[in-house]
Amino acid sequence: MTLEILTPDKKVFEGEVTAVTVPGTLGSFQILKDHAPIISTLEDGPVIIKGNSNGEEIFNIKGGVVEVLDNKIIVLAEAVVA
Template sequence: MNLEILTPDKKIFEGEVSSVTVPGTLGSFQILKDHAPIISTLEDGNVIIRSGKEESTFFIKGGVVEAIHNKIVVLAEGTA
């Protein structure tokens, strides 16, 4: 899956991932390969990216996530 994390200022991350966990408004949820298309608002919290055995975490200040056809875009209002 391809993931992009964008803020109004810059691109925070772009690359291939095996899963991503985002802080949804109603609670965190994970997006895996072939996830159903989804658009969701995000709260302040951690975006956890897993690629193989590696794991990275980014703190975002709210935003929106869209996942469709194994392409995930996180539009964050900002980062800490």
């Protein structure tokens, strides 16, 4: 799967992943290969990325939207905080 995390001013992450956990409005949920198409709003919280070989990366976002379609995940975040 490919993942892009975008903010209004830059692309924060782009790459191949095996799983992504996002902070949905009704609770966090995980996206795996062949996930059904979905668009969901996101709350403030961590986006946890599991890569093919490089372990785990975490980006803390300030709200946004996630779209999943054909094994491509796009996270549009208001901001990413350190």
